[in-house]
Amino acid sequence: MKAKHQRLVLVLLALVALIGAALLAIYALRNQASYFYLPEQMEADPPQVGQAVRLGGMVAPGSLATMPDGITVTFTVTGREDSAIAVRYAGILPDLFVEGSGVVAEGRLGADGTFVADNLLAKHDENYVPRELEGMSEHQAAEMAEETTVGLE
């Protein structure tokens, strides 16, 4: 075995050990490193009442309501599964906060099971769509995109 090959084997072994250590660390961190709870995670393993946590998910369409005082809003946050948590928030809503869009609420779980938020962050999803295509079905949008790009081919 040449010295060059010895070094190659040594470096590769070190890399394998390093990746193994990193994977173990990531596995240990898998819950702590999440920025927020999904509703199903919060229902399965509820945090203590009054403990500061974040709740993230979708604002359920049709659930947004303004209270008579004009600043308090309530809405429901849904996750990937069939679970929902009611949220109450008093304050200025972010520009991108709309029903059917993502949200991260910072606050605490109340004794009645309602999440009381001190701060809301709008979560943007991975889709980037121009304004003209808004509200079209996916099929229509694809058709229109095809029409507009024909000249480029």
Next chain:
Amino acid sequence: MHGFANPKRFLALAGWLTPVLLVGGILLTAGALGWGFTQVPPDRLMGDTVRILFIHVPTAWLGMGGWTAIAVSSLVFLVWRHPLAAIAARGAAVPGLVFTLICLATGSIWGRPTWGTWWVWDGRLTSMLVLAFLYIAYIALAQSAQREGVSARIPAIFGLLGAINIPIINRSVVWWNSLHQPPSITMGKSAIDSEFLVPLLFAVVGFSLIFGGVVLARMRALLADIQAEARLRRRAMEAD
């Protein structure tokens, strides 16, 4: 491959390739950004803020690409002991840091109107900040190794160790719940409408050419630096 590893042949090649990459990259990037800033329609939710995408995404990819280059060059240097590989790793460090910082700054500016905050400590943002710190540490280490005459193996080992952060940045939005959105562009699929995607791809190519040009320029400067130092040392020996 081994032909270009000869420093003299490398310098001859880099001599004309550097300006070609830089000029081509600047023209392409300027065109892509001009297109993206003026011709592309606003996003349905983000409005005009979406235009920052054309700087944020290429700089983010190149910030990560820079460390990947450091890691590969370091591996080549450690195994095959080729001095030019160590120079290549050092050449990628400064542009990598600059692109990472641009990515962090543009992301922060985008986050304020979109999320409602300049900064959060979620997985993606934190791991990207760690990358910037790794770059700073690597640059300091490589510089002091040269100045103190210590083997370039120490920064090379650090370059390999730091590479573990790259897949973490890439997967952070998939493994953990994060405020940053999941990847829009995955193998063969894009959630970005073609009106945004085409100028984005041009910007990626343009920024990559600039990155390559800067790396070559940095490598030439580092080689000149080493040569000058060796010459001074020789002259000092003769004078004694």
